[in-house]
Amino acid sequence: MPFTAEPRHLEAGYDVVVVGAGPAGMAAALGARDRGAERILLIDRDVEPGGILLQCIHSGFGLHAFDEEITGPEYAQRYLEQVLEHDIDVLTDAYVMDVSSERRIKVMSPTVGVTGLDARSVVLAMGARERTRGAINIPGDRPSGVMTAGLAQRMVNIDGYLPGRRAAILGSGDIGLIMARRLALEGVEVVGVFELLPHPSGLTRNIVQCLDDLDIPLHLSTTVVGIHGRDRLGRITVAPVDDDRQPLLDRGWDVDVDTLLLSIGLIPDAELARDLGVLFDPVTGGPVVSGTMETTLPGVYAAGNVVHVNDLADWVSREARLAGEWAGALATGARRPDEDVRLIPGDNVAYVVPHTISRDGTHTVSFRVQRPIHGPTLLRVGEVHQRKVRAVVPAEMVTLKLAPRMFEDWTGAVLRIDAVPAEAVVR
Protein backbone atom coordinates (compact mmCIF):
# COMPACT_ATOMS: atom_id res chain seq x y z
CA MET A 1 0.00 0.00 0.00
CA PRO A 2 2.16 2.88 -1.23
CA PHE A 3 1.88 6.25 0.46
CA THR A 4 1.82 8.04 -2.88
CA ALA A 5 1.03 5.86 -5.84
CA GLU A 6 2.03 8.32 -8.51
CA PRO A 7 4.78 10.86 -8.03
CA ARG A 8 3.61 13.94 -9.93
CA HIS A 9 6.80 14.85 -11.75
CA LEU A 10 8.29 11.57 -12.89
CA GLU A 11 8.52 12.82 -16.47
CA ALA A 12 9.69 16.38 -15.88
CA GLY A 13 12.10 15.43 -13.12
CA TYR A 14 12.63 16.81 -9.63
CA ASP A 15 14.60 19.63 -8.10
CA VAL A 16 15.53 17.42 -5.17
CA VAL A 17 15.15 13.67 -4.67
CA VAL A 18 15.73 12.33 -1.18
CA VAL A 19 16.48 8.62 -0.73
CA GLY A 20 15.16 7.38 2.63
CA ALA A 21 12.23 8.83 4.63
CA GLY A 22 13.47 8.48 8.20
CA PRO A 23 14.52 11.31 10.53
CA ALA A 24 17.20 12.33 8.01
CA GLY A 25 15.20 12.14 4.79
CA MET A 26 12.11 13.93 6.07
CA ALA A 27 14.20 16.76 7.50
CA ALA A 28 16.18 17.02 4.26
CA ALA A 29 13.00 17.32 2.19
CA LEU A 30 11.77 20.11 4.46
CA GLY A 31 15.15 21.84 4.24
CA ALA A 32 14.97 21.75 0.44
CA ARG A 33 11.49 23.31 0.55
CA ASP A 34 12.81 26.08 2.84
CA ARG A 35 15.32 27.06 0.19
CA GLY A 36 12.76 27.30 -2.56
CA ALA A 37 13.01 23.92 -4.26
CA GLU A 38 9.63 23.29 -5.90
CA ARG A 39 9.51 19.67 -6.98
CA ILE A 40 10.71 17.44 -4.16
CA LEU A 41 10.40 13.65 -3.99
CA LEU A 42 10.97 11.56 -0.90
CA ILE A 43 11.46 7.82 -1.58
CA ASP A 44 11.36 4.99 0.96
CA ARG A 45 11.51 1.23 0.61
CA ASP A 46 9.10 0.59 3.50
CA VAL A 47 5.33 0.84 2.98
CA GLU A 48 5.17 4.04 5.02
CA PRO A 49 7.56 6.87 5.84
CA GLY A 50 9.25 7.09 9.25
CA GLY A 51 12.12 4.63 9.03
CA ILE A 52 13.40 3.01 12.21
CA LEU A 53 11.65 5.69 14.32
CA LEU A 54 8.42 3.68 14.00
CA GLN A 55 9.84 0.77 15.99
CA CYS A 56 11.63 2.98 18.55
CA ILE A 57 8.63 3.30 20.83
CA HIS A 58 10.65 4.54 23.83
CA SER A 59 10.97 8.19 24.75
CA GLY A 60 14.15 10.21 24.45
CA PHE A 61 13.45 11.79 21.06
CA GLY A 62 12.68 15.39 20.25
CA LEU A 63 14.41 17.21 23.11
CA HIS A 64 16.38 19.28 20.58
CA ALA A 65 14.09 19.20 17.54
CA PHE A 66 10.82 19.91 19.37
CA ASP A 67 11.96 21.01 22.84
CA GLU A 68 9.93 18.18 24.30
CA GLU A 69 10.65 14.54 25.10
CA ILE A 70 8.62 12.23 22.86
CA THR A 71 8.82 8.71 21.40
CA GLY A 72 10.07 7.63 17.98
CA PRO A 73 6.63 7.22 16.38
CA GLU A 74 5.58 10.67 17.63
CA TYR A 75 8.78 12.18 16.26
CA ALA A 76 8.16 10.50 12.89
CA GLN A 77 4.57 11.63 12.75
CA ARG A 78 5.40 15.25 13.55
CA TYR A 79 7.92 15.32 10.72
CA LEU A 80 5.57 13.53 8.35
CA GLU A 81 2.78 16.04 9.04
CA GLN A 82 5.16 18.84 8.04
CA VAL A 83 6.25 16.94 4.93
CA LEU A 84 2.63 16.55 3.81
CA GLU A 85 1.75 20.17 4.63
CA HIS A 86 4.63 21.23 2.41
CA ASP A 87 3.26 19.29 -0.52
CA ILE A 88 6.28 17.01 -0.90
CA ASP A 89 5.79 13.86 -3.01
CA VAL A 90 6.33 10.72 -0.96
CA LEU A 91 6.83 7.46 -2.83
CA THR A 92 6.84 4.44 -0.52
CA ASP A 93 7.29 0.71 -1.12
CA ALA A 94 9.92 1.81 -3.60
CA TYR A 95 13.52 0.75 -3.92
CA VAL A 96 16.21 2.96 -5.37
CA MET A 97 18.37 0.64 -7.43
CA ASP A 98 20.89 3.09 -8.74
CA VAL A 99 21.90 6.75 -8.77
CA SER A 100 24.11 7.83 -11.65
CA SER A 101 26.72 10.55 -11.49
CA GLU A 102 24.39 12.65 -13.69
CA ARG A 103 21.80 12.20 -10.93
CA ARG A 104 19.49 9.94 -12.86
CA ILE A 105 17.71 7.72 -10.37
CA LYS A 106 16.48 4.23 -11.14
CA VAL A 107 13.62 3.30 -8.85
CA MET A 108 11.48 0.17 -8.62
CA SER A 109 8.05 -0.13 -7.04
CA PRO A 110 4.76 -1.98 -7.58
CA THR A 111 3.12 1.22 -8.84
CA VAL A 112 5.79 2.78 -11.06
CA GLY A 113 7.57 -0.40 -12.10
CA VAL A 114 11.20 0.20 -12.95
CA THR A 115 11.51 3.87 -13.81
CA GLY A 116 14.25 6.43 -14.30
CA LEU A 117 13.86 9.99 -13.11
CA ASP A 118 16.14 13.00 -13.08
CA ALA A 119 17.07 15.20 -10.14
CA ARG A 120 19.00 18.45 -9.97
CA SER A 121 20.17 17.46 -6.48
CA VAL A 122 20.07 14.18 -4.60
CA VAL A 123 20.18 13.68 -0.83
CA LEU A 124 21.26 10.24 0.35
CA ALA A 125 19.53 9.54 3.68
CA MET A 126 19.48 5.76 3.87
CA GLY A 127 20.54 5.51 7.50
CA ALA A 128 22.48 2.60 8.91
CA ARG A 129 22.06 -1.12 9.31
CA GLU A 130 23.05 -3.40 12.15
CA ARG A 131 26.21 -5.44 12.29
CA THR A 132 25.39 -9.15 12.37
CA ARG A 133 26.96 -12.32 13.72
CA GLY A 134 29.07 -12.58 10.59
CA ALA A 135 30.77 -9.28 11.41
CA ILE A 136 32.32 -10.67 14.58
CA ASN A 137 32.55 -14.38 13.71
CA ILE A 138 31.04 -16.01 16.79
CA PRO A 139 31.86 -19.71 16.46
CA GLY A 140 29.32 -22.49 16.86
CA ASP A 141 26.08 -23.77 15.36
CA ARG A 142 23.71 -21.74 13.21
CA PRO A 143 20.35 -22.22 14.92
CA SER A 144 17.38 -19.88 14.82
CA GLY A 145 17.04 -17.49 17.75
CA VAL A 146 20.20 -15.49 17.01
CA MET A 147 19.28 -12.09 15.63
CA THR A 148 20.09 -8.40 15.78
CA ALA A 149 18.48 -6.31 18.52
CA GLY A 150 16.80 -4.06 15.96
CA LEU A 151 15.17 -7.00 14.21
CA ALA A 152 13.79 -8.21 17.55
CA GLN A 153 12.57 -4.66 18.17
CA ARG A 154 10.62 -4.71 14.94
CA MET A 155 9.17 -8.16 15.72
CA VAL A 156 7.99 -7.08 19.17
CA ASN A 157 6.86 -3.52 18.50
CA ILE A 158 5.32 -3.73 15.04
CA ASP A 159 4.72 -7.36 14.07
CA GLY A 160 3.58 -8.53 17.52
CA TYR A 161 5.82 -11.54 18.14
CA LEU A 162 8.21 -12.30 20.99
CA PRO A 163 11.56 -13.61 19.71
CA GLY A 164 11.80 -16.20 22.53
CA ARG A 165 11.34 -16.90 26.22
CA ARG A 166 14.82 -16.63 27.69
CA ALA A 167 17.25 -14.17 26.15
CA ALA A 168 20.82 -12.94 26.43
CA ILE A 169 22.13 -9.81 24.78
CA LEU A 170 25.60 -9.35 23.33
CA GLY A 171 26.76 -5.74 23.30
CA SER A 172 25.71 -2.88 25.56
CA GLY A 173 24.83 -0.40 22.83
CA ASP A 174 21.65 1.56 23.38
CA ILE A 175 19.48 -0.64 21.16
CA GLY A 176 20.54 -3.72 23.13
CA LEU A 177 19.84 -2.04 26.47
CA ILE A 178 16.45 -0.81 25.32
CA MET A 179 15.56 -4.27 24.06
CA ALA A 180 16.66 -5.83 27.37
CA ARG A 181 14.04 -3.69 29.11
CA ARG A 182 11.47 -4.16 26.38
CA LEU A 183 11.68 -7.96 26.51
CA ALA A 184 11.72 -8.03 30.32
CA LEU A 185 8.54 -5.92 30.41
CA GLU A 186 6.89 -8.30 27.94
CA GLY A 187 7.62 -11.23 30.27
CA VAL A 188 10.76 -12.61 28.62
CA GLU A 189 13.47 -13.68 31.05
CA VAL A 190 16.55 -11.59 30.22
CA VAL A 191 19.55 -13.36 31.75
CA GLY A 192 22.11 -10.67 31.11
CA VAL A 193 23.93 -8.26 28.82
CA PHE A 194 27.50 -9.18 27.83
CA GLU A 195 29.93 -6.44 26.78
CA LEU A 196 33.39 -7.03 25.35
CA LEU A 197 34.69 -3.62 26.48
CA PRO A 198 35.48 -2.73 30.11
CA HIS A 199 32.87 0.07 29.96
CA PRO A 200 29.25 0.16 28.73
CA SER A 201 28.71 1.31 25.14
CA GLY A 202 25.28 2.85 25.81
CA LEU A 203 24.18 5.94 27.68
CA THR A 204 24.27 5.95 31.51
CA ARG A 205 20.58 6.68 31.45
CA ASN A 206 19.92 3.39 29.68
CA ILE A 207 22.20 1.42 32.01
CA VAL A 208 20.20 2.73 34.98
CA GLN A 209 16.69 2.64 33.51
CA CYS A 210 16.91 -0.48 31.33
CA LEU A 211 19.19 -2.75 33.37
CA ASP A 212 19.51 -1.63 37.01
CA ASP A 213 15.79 -0.89 37.39
CA LEU A 214 14.91 -4.40 36.21
CA ASP A 215 17.81 -6.22 37.91
CA ILE A 216 19.32 -7.33 34.59
CA PRO A 217 23.02 -8.06 35.09
CA LEU A 218 25.67 -6.37 32.92
CA HIS A 219 28.85 -8.43 32.43
CA LEU A 220 31.68 -6.13 31.28
CA SER A 221 34.86 -7.46 29.61
CA THR A 222 32.90 -10.57 28.69
CA THR A 223 31.83 -11.92 25.32
CA VAL A 224 29.99 -14.78 23.66
CA VAL A 225 32.41 -17.47 22.43
CA GLY A 226 30.02 -20.25 21.47
CA ILE A 227 26.51 -20.77 20.09
CA HIS A 228 24.88 -24.17 20.58
CA GLY A 229 21.65 -25.62 19.24
CA ARG A 230 20.51 -27.79 16.33
CA ASP A 231 17.36 -26.05 15.08
CA ARG A 232 16.75 -23.58 17.88
CA LEU A 233 19.34 -21.91 20.06
CA GLY A 234 19.62 -23.79 23.38
CA ARG A 235 22.79 -22.53 25.01
CA ILE A 236 25.60 -20.00 24.62
CA THR A 237 29.11 -20.06 26.05
CA VAL A 238 30.41 -16.78 27.42
CA ALA A 239 33.92 -15.97 28.65
CA PRO A 240 35.76 -13.04 30.19
CA VAL A 241 38.36 -11.31 28.02
CA ASP A 242 41.86 -10.06 28.88
CA ASP A 243 43.21 -6.55 28.36
CA ASP A 244 43.73 -7.30 24.66
CA ARG A 245 40.10 -8.42 24.39
CA GLN A 246 41.13 -12.05 23.90
CA PRO A 247 38.66 -14.49 25.50
CA LEU A 248 39.93 -16.57 28.44
CA LEU A 249 38.24 -19.79 27.37
CA ASP A 250 39.17 -21.79 30.48
CA ARG A 251 37.15 -19.33 32.55
CA GLY A 252 34.06 -19.50 30.35
CA TRP A 253 30.63 -20.69 31.38
CA ASP A 254 27.41 -21.81 29.70
CA VAL A 255 24.08 -20.00 29.78
CA ASP A 256 20.82 -21.64 28.73
CA VAL A 257 18.93 -19.29 26.40
CA ASP A 258 16.67 -19.69 23.38
CA THR A 259 17.39 -16.18 22.09
CA LEU A 260 20.58 -14.17 21.57
CA LEU A 261 20.24 -10.54 20.54
CA LEU A 262 23.21 -8.81 18.97
CA SER A 263 23.71 -5.14 19.66
CA ILE A 264 27.19 -4.82 18.25
CA GLY A 265 27.09 -1.62 16.28
CA LEU A 266 25.69 0.00 13.16
CA ILE A 267 27.25 0.58 9.78
CA PRO A 268 26.14 3.22 7.26
CA ASP A 269 23.85 1.74 4.63
CA ALA A 270 25.84 3.49 1.96
CA GLU A 271 25.95 1.13 -1.03
CA LEU A 272 24.34 3.68 -3.36
CA ALA A 273 27.10 6.13 -2.49
CA ARG A 274 29.73 3.44 -2.98
CA ASP A 275 28.37 2.62 -6.43
CA LEU A 276 28.56 6.31 -7.25
CA GLY A 277 32.28 6.23 -6.52
CA VAL A 278 32.31 9.11 -4.05
CA LEU A 279 35.15 9.32 -1.54
CA PHE A 280 34.57 7.43 1.74
CA ASP A 281 35.84 7.89 5.29
CA PRO A 282 37.30 4.53 6.36
CA VAL A 283 36.47 5.20 10.03
CA THR A 284 32.78 6.17 9.69
CA GLY A 285 32.13 3.82 6.77
CA GLY A 286 30.15 6.66 5.18
CA PRO A 287 30.87 9.19 2.44
CA VAL A 288 33.18 12.14 2.93
CA VAL A 289 31.09 15.34 3.12
CA SER A 290 31.67 19.07 3.03
CA GLY A 291 30.22 21.69 5.38
CA THR A 292 27.08 21.73 3.22
CA MET A 293 26.86 17.90 3.47
CA GLU A 294 27.77 17.51 -0.19
CA THR A 295 29.65 14.34 -1.11
CA THR A 296 32.65 14.49 -3.42
CA LEU A 297 30.23 14.21 -6.35
CA PRO A 298 28.67 17.63 -7.06
CA GLY A 299 24.93 17.73 -6.48
CA VAL A 300 24.88 14.57 -4.38
CA TYR A 301 24.42 15.23 -0.68
CA ALA A 302 24.36 12.81 2.26
CA ALA A 303 23.26 13.18 5.86
CA GLY A 304 22.40 11.30 9.01
CA ASN A 305 23.48 7.76 9.84
CA VAL A 306 24.51 7.06 6.27
CA VAL A 307 27.37 9.52 6.89
CA HIS A 308 28.20 8.63 10.51
CA VAL A 309 26.24 6.83 13.20
CA ASN A 310 24.64 9.42 15.48
CA ASP A 311 23.32 8.81 18.97
CA LEU A 312 20.25 11.05 18.66
CA ALA A 313 17.65 11.26 15.89
CA ASP A 314 17.56 14.99 16.64
CA TRP A 315 21.18 15.36 15.48
CA VAL A 316 20.38 13.35 12.36
CA SER A 317 17.51 15.68 11.47
CA ARG A 318 19.55 18.82 12.12
CA GLU A 319 22.36 17.63 9.89
CA ALA A 320 19.92 16.46 7.20
CA ARG A 321 18.00 19.73 7.17
CA LEU A 322 21.28 21.44 6.34
CA ALA A 323 21.90 18.93 3.53
CA GLY A 324 18.39 19.51 2.20
CA GLU A 325 18.77 23.28 2.37
CA TRP A 326 21.93 23.18 0.27
CA ALA A 327 20.50 20.58 -2.11
CA GLY A 328 17.51 22.90 -2.58
CA ALA A 329 19.67 26.00 -2.91
CA LEU A 330 21.89 24.39 -5.50
CA ALA A 331 18.88 23.15 -7.48
CA THR A 332 17.52 26.70 -7.59
CA GLY A 333 20.76 28.21 -8.79
CA ALA A 334 22.70 29.18 -5.64
CA ARG A 335 26.50 29.14 -5.63
CA ARG A 336 28.25 26.66 -3.36
CA PRO A 337 30.64 28.11 -0.78
CA ASP A 338 34.40 27.79 -1.13
CA GLU A 339 35.09 24.89 1.23
CA ASP A 340 38.86 24.88 1.38
CA VAL A 341 39.49 24.08 5.05
CA ARG A 342 40.08 20.42 5.93
CA LEU A 343 39.12 19.01 9.32
CA ILE A 344 41.10 15.98 10.49
CA PRO A 345 40.93 13.85 13.66
CA GLY A 346 43.82 14.44 16.10
CA ASP A 347 44.49 13.29 19.67
CA ASN A 348 41.81 10.94 21.00
CA VAL A 349 39.42 11.71 18.13
CA ALA A 350 38.13 8.84 16.00
CA TYR A 351 36.55 10.86 13.19
CA VAL A 352 35.25 14.32 12.33
CA VAL A 353 32.19 15.28 10.25
CA PRO A 354 32.11 17.31 8.05
CA HIS A 355 35.47 16.70 6.41
CA THR A 356 35.82 20.14 4.81
CA ILE A 357 34.31 23.54 5.64
CA SER A 358 34.32 27.12 4.42
CA ARG A 359 35.86 30.00 6.38
CA ASP A 360 32.87 32.30 6.01
CA GLY A 361 30.05 30.11 7.31
CA THR A 362 28.76 28.90 10.67
CA HIS A 363 29.39 25.19 11.08
CA THR A 364 28.49 22.45 13.53
CA VAL A 365 31.38 20.02 13.76
CA SER A 366 30.59 16.54 15.11
CA PHE A 367 33.12 14.02 16.30
CA ARG A 368 33.56 10.99 18.49
CA VAL A 369 36.39 10.37 20.95
CA GLN A 370 38.38 7.13 21.01
CA ARG A 371 38.74 6.80 24.80
CA PRO A 372 36.68 8.15 27.69
CA ILE A 373 38.08 11.05 29.74
CA HIS A 374 36.32 11.14 33.11
CA GLY A 375 37.15 14.73 33.96
CA PRO A 376 37.72 18.20 32.52
CA THR A 377 38.48 17.85 28.84
CA LEU A 378 39.78 20.36 26.37
CA LEU A 379 38.26 20.21 22.89
CA ARG A 380 40.54 21.94 20.43
CA VAL A 381 39.94 22.88 16.79
CA GLY A 382 43.44 23.61 15.52
CA GLU A 383 44.45 27.14 16.42
CA VAL A 384 41.03 28.69 15.87
CA HIS A 385 38.82 27.46 18.71
CA GLN A 386 38.82 25.56 21.98
CA ARG A 387 36.28 24.69 24.62
CA LYS A 388 36.35 22.91 27.94
CA VAL A 389 33.76 20.26 28.79
CA ARG A 390 33.20 18.17 31.92
CA ALA A 391 33.91 14.77 30.39
CA VAL A 392 33.80 12.86 27.12
CA VAL A 393 32.92 9.24 26.35
CA PRO A 394 32.87 7.39 23.01
CA ALA A 395 29.14 6.67 23.45
CA GLU A 396 28.26 10.36 23.18
CA MET A 397 29.00 12.33 20.06
CA VAL A 398 30.63 15.69 20.69
CA THR A 399 29.62 18.80 18.76
CA LEU A 400 31.29 22.20 18.46
CA LYS A 401 30.08 25.34 16.72
CA LEU A 402 32.45 27.26 14.50
CA ALA A 403 31.79 30.84 13.44
CA PRO A 404 33.45 33.04 10.78
CA ARG A 405 35.04 35.34 13.42
CA MET A 406 37.22 32.43 14.59
CA PHE A 407 38.91 32.40 11.18
CA GLU A 408 39.68 36.13 11.00
CA ASP A 409 43.43 35.88 11.72
CA TRP A 410 43.94 32.38 10.43
CA THR A 411 45.29 31.54 7.01
CA GLY A 412 45.97 27.81 7.34
CA ALA A 413 44.35 25.01 5.38
CA VAL A 414 44.00 22.13 7.89
CA LEU A 415 42.44 22.06 11.36
CA ARG A 416 43.22 19.18 13.69
CA ILE A 417 40.57 18.27 16.25
CA ASP A 418 41.83 17.07 19.66
CA ALA A 419 40.09 15.96 22.85
CA VAL A 420 42.61 15.85 25.70
CA PRO A 421 42.55 16.04 29.51
CA ALA A 422 42.41 19.75 30.39
CA GLU A 423 45.18 19.60 33.02
CA ALA A 424 47.59 18.02 30.55
CA VAL A 425 47.53 21.11 28.36
CA VAL A 426 50.59 23.33 28.69
CA ARG A 427 50.02 26.77 27.29
Next chain:
Amino acid sequence: MTRHPDRADDPDRRSPASDSDVSTHVYLCTGCPLGCRLEVDATEEDVVEVRGFNCRKGERYGEQEHLDPRRPLSTTIWIEGATIRRVPVRTAEPIPRDQVRAVAEALRGLRVTAPVRRGDVVVADILGTGIDVIVTRDLPAVSPHNQLPAG
Protein backbone atom coordinates in the same frame (compact mmCIF):
# COMPACT_ATOMS: atom_id res chain seq x y z
CA MET B 1 34.11 12.47 43.24
CA THR B 2 34.28 16.01 44.45
CA ARG B 3 31.84 17.80 46.62
CA HIS B 4 30.24 20.81 45.05
CA PRO B 5 32.17 23.80 46.44
CA ASP B 6 29.09 25.97 47.08
CA ARG B 7 27.48 23.15 48.90
CA ALA B 8 30.45 22.29 51.11
CA ASP B 9 30.43 25.83 52.48
CA ASP B 10 26.75 25.84 53.27
CA PRO B 11 26.47 25.00 56.97
CA ASP B 12 22.68 24.63 56.90
CA ARG B 13 22.82 21.70 54.50
CA ARG B 14 25.55 19.72 56.22
CA SER B 15 24.41 16.49 57.76
CA PRO B 16 24.78 16.32 61.53
CA ALA B 17 27.70 13.97 62.13
CA SER B 18 26.09 12.04 64.96
CA ASP B 19 22.64 11.62 63.47
CA SER B 20 21.95 7.91 63.72
CA ASP B 21 18.77 7.76 61.60
CA VAL B 22 20.53 9.11 58.52
CA SER B 23 21.40 6.48 55.94
CA THR B 24 23.39 6.80 52.72
CA HIS B 25 22.10 5.69 49.33
CA VAL B 26 24.03 5.55 46.07
CA TYR B 27 22.60 6.58 42.67
CA LEU B 28 24.17 6.96 39.24
CA CYS B 29 23.34 10.35 37.73
CA THR B 30 21.90 10.04 34.21
CA GLY B 31 22.14 13.70 33.27
CA CYS B 32 25.31 13.65 31.15
CA PRO B 33 28.27 11.46 30.09
CA LEU B 34 30.01 12.10 33.39
CA GLY B 35 27.63 9.65 35.12
CA CYS B 36 28.38 10.95 38.63
CA ARG B 37 28.09 8.50 41.53
CA LEU B 38 25.75 10.33 43.87
CA GLU B 39 25.66 9.62 47.58
CA VAL B 40 22.41 10.68 49.14
CA ASP B 41 22.17 10.99 52.92
CA ALA B 42 18.57 10.80 54.00
CA THR B 43 16.32 10.30 56.97
CA GLU B 44 12.98 8.51 56.67
CA GLU B 45 11.30 11.73 55.58
CA ASP B 46 13.81 13.83 53.76
CA VAL B 47 17.12 14.15 51.98
CA VAL B 48 19.79 15.66 54.23
CA GLU B 49 22.64 15.93 51.77
CA VAL B 50 23.65 14.91 48.25
CA ARG B 51 27.35 14.38 47.54
CA GLY B 52 29.32 13.52 44.44
CA PHE B 53 27.58 15.79 41.97
CA ASN B 54 29.33 18.20 39.66
CA CYS B 55 26.39 20.40 38.80
CA ARG B 56 23.07 21.59 40.21
CA LYS B 57 21.14 19.25 37.93
CA GLY B 58 22.94 16.30 39.47
CA GLU B 59 22.09 17.46 42.95
CA ARG B 60 18.40 17.77 42.07
CA TYR B 61 18.47 14.39 40.34
CA GLY B 62 19.87 12.78 43.51
CA GLU B 63 17.05 14.22 45.60
CA GLN B 64 14.34 13.26 43.10
CA GLU B 65 15.75 9.79 42.55
CA HIS B 66 15.74 9.14 46.27
CA LEU B 67 12.39 10.66 47.19
CA ASP B 68 10.25 9.91 44.14
CA PRO B 69 12.00 8.03 41.30
CA ARG B 70 9.93 8.13 38.10
CA ARG B 71 10.26 6.56 34.67
CA PRO B 72 8.56 7.03 31.33
CA LEU B 73 6.97 3.75 30.16
CA SER B 74 6.38 2.78 26.54
CA THR B 75 4.91 -0.46 25.30
CA THR B 76 2.70 -1.75 22.47
CA ILE B 77 -0.81 -3.19 22.51
CA TRP B 78 -2.87 -5.20 20.00
CA ILE B 79 -4.72 -3.31 17.33
CA GLU B 80 -7.33 -4.73 15.00
CA GLY B 81 -8.31 -3.35 11.62
CA ALA B 82 -4.97 -1.66 10.87
CA THR B 83 -2.06 -2.50 8.55
CA ILE B 84 0.08 -3.57 11.52
CA ARG B 85 -0.72 -5.68 14.57
CA ARG B 86 0.67 -3.54 17.38
CA VAL B 87 0.16 0.11 18.20
CA PRO B 88 2.68 1.93 20.39
CA VAL B 89 1.46 3.58 23.60
CA ARG B 90 3.13 5.39 26.48
CA THR B 91 2.34 6.90 29.84
CA ALA B 92 1.54 10.59 29.34
CA GLU B 93 3.96 11.41 32.18
CA PRO B 94 6.67 9.38 33.93
CA ILE B 95 5.20 6.98 36.49
CA PRO B 96 6.66 5.82 39.84
CA ARG B 97 9.56 3.46 39.17
CA ASP B 98 8.16 0.65 41.29
CA GLN B 99 4.94 0.66 39.24
CA VAL B 100 6.65 0.15 35.88
CA ARG B 101 6.36 -3.65 35.80
CA ALA B 102 2.78 -3.62 37.05
CA VAL B 103 1.67 -1.06 34.47
CA ALA B 104 3.42 -2.95 31.65
CA GLU B 105 1.61 -6.13 32.74
CA ALA B 106 -1.74 -4.38 32.99
CA LEU B 107 -1.37 -3.15 29.41
CA ARG B 108 -0.20 -6.46 27.96
CA GLY B 109 -3.59 -7.92 27.06
CA LEU B 110 -5.18 -4.68 25.94
CA ARG B 111 -6.83 -4.49 22.49
CA VAL B 112 -7.99 -1.52 20.48
CA THR B 113 -9.57 -1.18 17.07
CA ALA B 114 -8.41 1.14 14.29
CA PRO B 115 -8.64 4.00 13.67
CA VAL B 116 -6.56 5.50 16.47
CA ARG B 117 -4.94 8.91 16.63
CA ARG B 118 -1.78 10.08 18.34
CA GLY B 119 -2.76 11.28 21.81
CA ASP B 120 -5.87 9.09 22.15
CA VAL B 121 -6.24 7.92 25.74
CA VAL B 122 -6.44 4.10 25.89
CA VAL B 123 -6.47 3.85 29.70
CA ALA B 124 -7.18 6.79 32.00
CA ASP B 125 -5.47 6.93 35.40
CA ILE B 126 -3.61 3.64 34.98
CA LEU B 127 -3.46 1.67 38.26
CA GLY B 128 -4.37 4.75 40.24
CA THR B 129 -1.22 6.64 39.29
CA GLY B 130 -3.27 9.60 38.08
CA ILE B 131 -1.53 9.24 34.72
CA ASP B 132 -3.15 8.31 31.40
CA VAL B 133 -1.82 5.91 28.79
CA ILE B 134 -1.86 7.45 25.31
CA VAL B 135 -1.37 6.27 21.74
CA THR B 136 1.82 7.54 20.09
CA ARG B 137 0.95 7.20 16.40
CA ASP B 138 -1.98 7.45 14.03
CA LEU B 139 -3.19 4.18 12.57
CA PRO B 140 -6.08 4.54 10.14
CA ALA B 141 -8.65 1.81 9.63
CA VAL B 142 -8.00 -0.10 6.43
CA SER B 143 -10.25 -2.09 4.18
CA PRO B 144 -10.66 -5.72 5.36
CA HIS B 145 -8.38 -7.32 2.76
CA ASN B 146 -5.46 -5.12 3.84
CA GLN B 147 -5.89 -5.91 7.51
CA LEU B 148 -3.71 -8.11 9.62
CA PRO B 149 -5.48 -10.09 12.34
CA ALA B 150 -4.34 -9.16 15.83
CA GLY B 151 -2.64 -12.07 17.58
